[in-house]
Amino acid sequence: xxSGAKYSPASFLSRLMKPFITAHKRYGTEWWxxxxxALIILFxxxxxxxxxxxxxxxxxxxxxxxxxxxxxxxxxxxTDNLSRxxxxxxxxxxxxxxxxxxxxxxxxxxxxxxxxxxxxxxxxIPDRILSLVMDSVYSFPGLILAIAFAAMLGPGVVNITLAVxxxxxxxxxRLVRGQTLSIKEELYVEAAQAIGARRWxxxxxxxxxxxxxxxxxxxxxxxxxAIMTEAALSYIGLGLPAGIPDWGRDxxxxxxxxxxxxWWMITYPGLMIVILAxxxxxxxxxxxxILNPRLLER
Amino acid sequence: xxxxxxxxxxxxEFPVHTSLVDxxxxxxxxxxxxxxxxxxxxxxxxxxxxxAGESGSGKSTTGRLLLRLIDPTGxxxxxxxxxxxxxxxxxxxxxxxxxxxxxxxxxxxLSPRMSVGQAIGHPLKIHGLAxxxxxxxRILDLMEKVGLTPAEFLYRKYPHQLSGGQCQRVVLARALxxxxxxxxxxxxxxxxxxxxxxxxxxxxxxLKAEFDLTYLFxxxxxxxxKYLCDRIAIMYLGRxxxxxxxxxxxxxxxxxxxRALLEAVPVPDPDKRRTAEVVRGEIxxxxxxxxxxxxxxxxxxxxxxxxxxRPPLKEVAPDHFSACLLD
Amino acid sequence: xxxxxxxxxxLTIDYPISIGTVRAVEDVxxxxxxxxxxxxVGESGCxxxxxxxxxxxxxxPPGRISGGQILYHGRDVAAMPDKEILKLRxxxxxxxxxxxxxxxxxxxxxxxxxLETIRQHDPGVKKEDAISRAEKVLESLGIEKKRLFEYPHQLSGGMRQRIMxxxxLIMDPDVVIADEPTxxxxxxxxxxxxxxxxxxxxQFSLSIILITHNLGLVAEIADRVAVMYAGRxxxxxxxxxxxxxxxxPYTQGLIGCVPNIKLDxxxxxxxxxxxxxxxxxxxxxxxxxxxxxxxxxxxRQAPPLKTHAGGQRAACWLYxxxxxxx
Numbered sequence: 001x002x003s004g005a006k007y008s009p010a011s012f013l014s015r016l017m018k019p020f021i022t023a024h025k026r027y028g029t030e031w032w033x034x035x036x037x038a039l040i041i042l043f044x045x046x047x048x049x050x051x052x053x054x055x056x057x058x059x060x061x062x063x064x065x066x067x068x069x070x071x072x073x074x075x076x077x078x079t080d081n082l083s084r085x086x087x088x089x090x091x092x093x094x095x096x097x098x099x100x101x102x103x104x105x106x107x108x109x110x111x112x113x114x115x116x117x118x119x120x121x122x123x124x125i126p127d128r129i130l131s132l133v134m135d136s137v138y139s140f141p142g143l144i145l146a147i148a149f150a151a152m153l154g155p156g157v158v159n160i161t162l163a164v165x166x167x168x169x170x171x172x173x174r175l176v177r178g179q180t181l182s183i184k185e186e187l188y189v190e191a192a193q194a195i196g197a198r199r200w201x202x203x204x205x206x207x208x209x210x211x212x213x214x215x216x217x218x219x220x221x222x223x224x225x226a227i228m229t230e231a232a233l234s235y236i237g238l239g240l241p242a243g244i245p246d247w248g249r250d251x252x253x254x255x256x257x258x259x260x261x262x263w264w265m266i267t268y269p270g271l272m273i274v275i276l277a278x279x280x281x282x283x284x285x286x287x288x289x290i291l292n293p294r295l296l297e298r
Numbered sequence: 299x300x301x302x303x304x305x306x307x308x309x310x311e312f313p314v315h316t317s318l319v320d321x322x323x324x325x326x327x328x329x330x331x332x333x334x335x336x337x338x339x340x341x342x343x344x345x346x347x348x349x350a351g352e353s354g355s356g357k358s359t360t361g362r363l364l365l366r367l368i369d370p371t372g373x374x375x376x377x378x379x380x381x382x383x384x385x386x387x388x389x390x391x392x393x394x395x396x397x398x399x400x401x402x403x404x405x406x407x408l409s410p411r412m413s414v415g416q417a418i419g420h421p422l423k424i425h426g427l428a429x430x431x432x433x434x435x436r437i438l439d440l441m442e443k444v445g446l447t448p449a450e451f452l453y454r455k456y457p458h459q460l461s462g463g464q465c466q467r468v469v470l471a472r473a474l475x476x477x478x479x480x481x482x483x484x485x486x487x488x489x490x491x492x493x494x495x496x497x498x499x500x501x502x503x504x505l506k507a508e509f510d511l512t513y514l515f516x517x518x519x520x521x522x523x524k525y526l527c528d529r530i531a532i533m534y535l536g537r538x539x540x541x542x543x544x545x546x547x548x549x550x551x552x553x554x555x556x557r558a559l560l561e562a563v564p565v566p567d568p569d570k571r572r573t574a575e576v577v578r579g580e581i582x583x584x585x586x587x588x589x590x591x592x593x594x595x596x597x598x599x600x601x602x603x604x605x606x607x608r609p610p611l612k613e614v615a616p617d618h619f620s621a622c623l624l625d
Numbered sequence: 626x627x628x629x630x631x632x633x634x635x636l637t638i639d640y641p642i643s644i645g646t647v648r649a650v651e652d653v654x655x656x657x658x659x660x661x662x663x664x665x666v667g668e669s670g671c672x673x674x675x676x677x678x679x680x681x682x683x684x685x686p687p688g689r690i691s692g693g694q695i696l697y698h699g700r701d702v703a704a705m706p707d708k709e710i711l712k713l714r715x716x717x718x719x720x721x722x723x724x725x726x727x728x729x730x731x732x733x734x735x736x737x738x739x740l741e742t743i744r745q746h747d748p749g750v751k752k753e754d755a756i757s758r759a760e761k762v763l764e765s766l767g768i769e770k771k772r773l774f775e776y777p778h779q780l781s782g783g784m785r786q787r788i789m790x791x792x793x794l795i796m797d798p799d800v801v802i803a804d805e806p807t808x809x810x811x812x813x814x815x816x817x818x819x820x821x822x823x824x825x826x827x828q829f830s831l832s833i834i835l836i837t838h839n840l841g842l843v844a845e846i847a848d849r850v851a852v853m854y855a856g857r858x859x860x861x862x863x864x865x866x867x868x869x870x871x872x873x874p875y876t877q878g879l880i881g882c883v884p885n886i887k888l889d890x891x892x893x894x895x896x897x898x899x900x901x902x903x904x905x906x907x908x909x910x911x912x913x914x915x916x917x918x919x920x921x922x923x924x925r926q927a928p929p930l931k932t933h934a935g936g937q938r939a940a941c942w943l944y945x946x947x948x949x950x951x
Binding site: 352353461491492493495496497499500518519520521522524525548558559560561562563564565566567568569570571572575576577580581 | 668669781783784811812813814815816817819820838840841842843844845847864865868869878879880882883884885886887890892893894895896899900
C-alpha cells in the first residue's frame, strides 16, 4: 500500500514533465519545435484514422446543409457547391493525403536507401552508371516528372503513390550514397575490417547504422514535400477518383468559386495542407538538431 | 625464440592522383608514392618491436601491410611460415582473430552507433567464439582488466560519452577479446593527454605479460620507443635504415639519421638541453626521393658513393644492422 | 618602469554553456619578464590556451573575461576598447597557432600576406619597403627570399610554421604567444624550430609564452614554467626547480609520467582518476580527488599560491606550515 501523498496528481505531473524539461535544457528551442511538429502530426494521424469521431457529417452527403453556406456555428468551415460540409471533407481528406504521402515516402526510401548503400559501398562502374541515372532523374523538376508519371499510369490511389514515390528515390539514393562514401573512409570501418568482419557485416553493422540518422530527418522532410506534391497532382485533376475527399481537388474546386466571394472552400483545405506540411518540416528540423552530435555533449 | 613474422622485400606504392593533362604527358612514367620500399625484417615472438620514424617514413603503412589491411605491391610476408600475401579471403578473415590492430584515434576507431559492450563483443560474434551466454561475462571481465570500471555501467555507454583514454581502453579490449597473438599498435598514445599516455603504456605492458602478446609498436616518439620496446627499427622515407636492440640502438646508434633523430628528441630536463646543431633540411618527397641513400642530401658524412645505389643493411654489431656505407 | 612586459592579475574567464558555466581560467596571476621564455604547461582543458587567447582578447564569445586584469606595459588589455586591441595584435603582441596550413590564407601568395599584415598596422607603407622588410625577416628565419613568391601549400610544414613566426615578427612585437606551435611538426623540424625561437629571442629581445602539453619541449627552451590544472595555476617557478624539485603532487605526477630518452625508466608514474569536470569542479583543491596525498583540508578549501625558496610558488596544503626546502 502506498501513501496518497507520494502519488498526488501534482507530483505525477511534475514527474511526467521532467524528461521534457531536461530535454529543453539540453536542446533549447529545437526541442519545442520538435514537440510542436509531433503534436500536429499526431493530431492529423488521429484525424486520418478516426475521421468519423470528429467529422459532424458524411463528407459525401450532398444534403448536409445549404449550398455554398458561409462558415457558421453549424458548419464551422462552411459548405461547398454540392452542399457538403467543408469541415467534414477536410477531416476525411486527411486520410488520403497522409496515406499517399507516407506510402510514397516509405516506398521511395525502401528503394533508394539500399541502392545508395550498395552503390556507394561497391563503387566502380555500376556505381557510376546508377549515379548518372539518379542524377538525371533528380535534376528533373520533380513536379513535372510526377505529373508525367501520373498521366502515364492513370487514375487511382496506388498510381498516384507510385508517381510521387518515383521522384523521391534519387533523394534517398544520393544522400545515402554520399554518406556511405564518406563513412567508408572512417577509421572504424577499417577497424571492423581488422577484426575480421566480412563485407556484408561491415555494410549492415557499421555503415548502415551511421547512415540512418540523417535518413530519418530527410524522411520527415520528404513527407512534407510529398504532401505538397500529392496536393498539386490532385489539384490539377490527376489521379484520384471523384468519390474520395481530397484536399487538393477541393482546393481546385474552391478556386472556381473564389471570384464570387466564396473564400472558405479554398482557404481551409489550403490551410490544412500548409499545417500538415509544416508539422513534418518542424519534426524534421527538430530531429536534425537533436540527432546531430552536439559539441558539449559530455 | 621463434619468429612470428618474416618479411622480405616488402614494397608498397600508392598511385598519385594527377590531372588529366599530367597523365597524358607522363606516359608510362606514372608518379607513385614509394611508401614502403623493399624492406625486410622479422618479428620475434614475445617482443615489442618498435617501428620508429617521422612522417612519410612508411611505418603506418608497414603495420597495415603486415595485417593485410592493404595489399603489398611486392614482397613476401609469412606468418608462422604461412604465406600472407597469396592467402584466401576466408583464411585471412579467420586469422584476424590472432592478429589485431590498435589505431591512433580511439574515438574514430569505434562506430558511434555501437555501445561499448557491442563493440567489444563483435569480434567474438564474428569468429564464433563464446556462446551468447558466456559472452557478456567475458566482455565484462576484459573490461575490468583494461581498467574500464565500473564495467556494468560502462557496458552500455556509447563512444561519445567516454573520454579519450576510456575509448582507447575499449579499443584495446576489443583487440584482446579474441585472444590474439600479435597486436600492431599504430601511434596508440599520440592523441591522448600526457598523463593518460602513461596509463595506456603501463596498461599495454601489463596486458602483454598477462596475455603473452607480441607488439609492433609504431611511433614517432623515440622516448616512448625506448621505454616500451625491446628492439627498434628506424625508418626513413620507406626504408629501414637501422634496426637493433634498445640498448644497442640508444647507446651506439650507427646510422647518421638515427643519430640526428636521437639528438633532436626533446628531453624533459632543463639540465640536459641539446647543444648540437640540428640536422639541416627537411624530409624530401616520397614521390621522387633522392637517389642512392635517401638521407645523403642532409647527411654531414655524405660521400659520393652514397648517391650510387642503395646501401644494404649490414651487421655493425651482433643483431644490430645499419644501412649506411660508413664504418 | 617594471621589467615585466606582461602582468596578469587575478584573471578569471568563464564560458556560459547550456548546462552551466565553465570556469576555464580561475584567479590566475602570472607575469612575463622582458626577454624570458615562459612555458605554460598542462593537459587539455586546463585553460592554458584560453589564457593565451585572452591576452589578445581573442577569446570567442560566449566566453568572456569575468574578472582580473591583463597588463601590457601597465595598460589593461581586458579593459581596452576594440580599436586599441587591434593595434596591439600583431604589432606589439604576436600570436602563433598550432596549424600553420589553416592559419595562412591558401589563396594568397606569401608576399601578399606579408604586405597585408604590414599595411594593417602601417597603412601608408610603400610596397617595396614592405617587401624588403619581409625579406629581412625571412633571412633571420633561414628561408630563401624567393619563397615569398610561393603559396602556402607549396611549402613544407616546418617552413609554413616559420612563415607564421615571420608574419608575427614583421611588426617588431616584444611579446610572442605560441600556442602548441610544433604539434604538427616532425621531431627534427621541431628541434630546429626551438633553435629558431632561441635565436630570435636573443636577436629581437623577445618575451615568449610557450603554451604546450609537451614537457620535453618546454624543458628545452623555457626559463620559467607555470603548470595549470582545471583553470588554476598550481605551480610556477624556474625551469630547473620545476623539473628537479616539483612541489605540487600534480606537477610531480606530470614530470614522472613522461618518457625520458636520457633515462632508464622502469615504470612511469600514473595518475589515477579522471580529468576534472569544469562545469562542476571539485570543491577545495581541484586536484584532490586524484591526489595521492590529499588531506581533509584539501577537500574543503582551495590552497593559495604560496612562495617558497628560489621564488618557486605552489598551491598545495602540504606546504602550509613548513617552507619547502631548497
